[in-house]
Amino acid sequence: MITIKEIAEKAKVSAGTVDRVLHNRGGVSKKTEESVKRVLKENNFTLNVIASRLASRKKYHIATLIPKHNSSNLFWKSPLLGILEAAKEVEEYGVKVTNFLYEQVSQSSYIEEGNNLIHTKPDAVVIAPTFYDETKDIVTRLEEKNIPYLFLNIDLKGFKNLSFIGQNSFDGGYLAGKLMHLSTGGKHQILIVQTHLQDHNYHVTKKRIEGFTSYYKDQGTNLEIVHFNLHSLENKSFVKEGLHSVFSAHPHINGIYVPSSRISTIANEIDSQRLNQIRMIGYDTTAPNLQSLKEDKITFLISQKSFHQGYQAVLCFSDLFIKKTLPLSRIYSPLEIITKENISYGKGYKKGRPL
């Protein structure tokens, strides 16, 4: 591995000059710049990242803006943990991460935390952009200051985000269709349970349902769908009663598809006798969902490895700072199929790669 000093010798300049062209810091004449670049190429020089990091006293600051999780909606716990894990690992590289958590259902909270975030003058921002208009606001101000940002989990269109990290919702639904199709024989009478939440959630579930039905269409299988919309899942007896009346009206339902992370809430309100004859498919490995899976109440969960999503978001920017590498414009998370039988192997993922 050739060093800057050696390059300098070969190019008959000083190490400082080589450094200047390497970081195009300016102050170098056209002529020498080109000759140095030539020598760099000829010896295919690569920067020693380790020495570089040691020498650089520059600190980088990543800020995140994601929903707060709570006991009834645990989804955002996992990405946060991924972020924290990554934060720990990049700390010694001079990268610091600060998290701004907003109430998922509150625009004002979103704006407020967004403001707080901007005031800390971060070098990069990770956003889970729940609300469209408010996001436009925040992003405009980021762009004014030339602060790069990426979207996590929600693929809002029409923005100049550096990247998107998340799942392809349609494909996630399509896969659910396949699994449901495979595991329910005979007539396919499927119940789809939706809750009315925020905008983005609606988009995700809509796309998933599109994917789900597309699979059946592609297979040419006749599919009877029963839709069941719930305003809220907080009131358990309310959920139970609702389900009860649905089953009364449609006694031959043999599959339930919940295109959100809330399937366990549904599964828990169905008595086990009926549950035995129904395939349940949902999303995300939240603790309650995993519990239901273990208890055989759920057949399949489709995971997007949301821990990893958070992890990657931080790593993206860290790589951008340290290694000057650009991330892919969209990083799709895997569609992992989780069943009771492989549940324990999902977690133990060792990460990899040194910087």
Place this chain on the structure above:
Amino acid sequence: MITIKEIAEKAKVSAGTVDRVLHNRGGVSKKTEESVKRVLKENNFTLNVIASRLASRKKYHIATLIPKHNSSNLFWKSPLLGILEAAKEVEEYGVKVTNFLYEQVSQSSYIEEGNNLIHTKPDAVVIAPTFYDETKDIVTRLEEKNIPYLFLNIDLKGFKNLSFIGQNSFDGGYLAGKLMHLSTGGKHQILIVQTHLQDHNYHVTKKRIEGFTSYYKDQGTNLEIVHFNLHSLENKSFVKEGLHSVFSAHPHINGIYVPSSRISTIANEIDSQRLNQIRMIGYDTTAPNLQSLKEDKITFLISQKSFHQGYQAVLCFSDLFIKKTLPLSRIYSPLEIITKENISYGKGYKKGRPL
């Protein structure tokens, strides 16, 4: 982050002394050692890995001993690629990797490459221990020289390997049982295709079949198994004829389970009409298997992320050298369920973690 120099001041010694206790290089009196350690603890000092690597001129050498892959048996291509990827990434940390590839069916080749390996005096060794007795030989010599080694893919017992990286075969079979059970309704008449290969392969497939049948037993479902043993898969027409006679004798087979990575070879010799009524489940995402999956010839593949296995093996030792961290004694790979619908998301896994 507190530095060695600062620790030295607080402990009223020189940086050199702190360095000595940190690496227990000896030459420090009991008294000062303890006091230094105390200060280290009190300020919960952590070594600056970056500076450490820069300062250390030590080179590390990892050698691997794994089977060569070829067009008819592609399995070992993927771990090798993982190893190479990891090798590239740890290169700048002074870690070099050399691969010794042996013929999977040849003891003598195994021994020969093992000898070559030992002569390079590696600092650590990754072995896919195909043959028991020969492994005993090689390992004994490694232990004499105090060279740590780990087993990849094959969990040979009775050795002092630092770790094992691979899949839990029984669980892999159990999961296959679940998937087969779910996707075949009515009577369960399953064909299990085995090939007689080496010892270890026999162990793996045996365990998988145990797991497979265990699932059915646990479910209380009646399972009729038809066993079909093949000496070789090289001769396609031979395979075809064999299958033909099996189907003649057992016309109601509705599932085929191939507890190895060779399912595509089987699938390709079954005509599509019959294939439509049969669920096929096998292992490993080799190129031909993926191809068959795309063509809807295979229902499920269970992947062990063998790329990642190779990757991890190198990282294990790299971490051992650089960060002095011990790996887990067994690192189980995930049981990933791959279908036509999520196939494209398996690959794009970004790794993580800087050293």
Place this chain on the structure above:
DNA sequence: AATTTTATCGTGTACGTACACAAAATAAAA
């Protein structure tokens, strides 16, 4: 007590890069 041996500890330099500052070279203005 003088000397040698051994155990213990401190000092200095190197690793490869970043960056501030000084120095030199060139261009512009007088």
Place this chain on the structure above:
DNA sequence: TTTTATTTTGTGTACGTACACGATAAAATT
């Protein structure tokens, strides 16, 4: 031409650790 401004280049130090070497103190030997 001399002076000043500007551009271009070189030098030195710091980052935090590893390790060789030398220095000192303590112990052992004569």
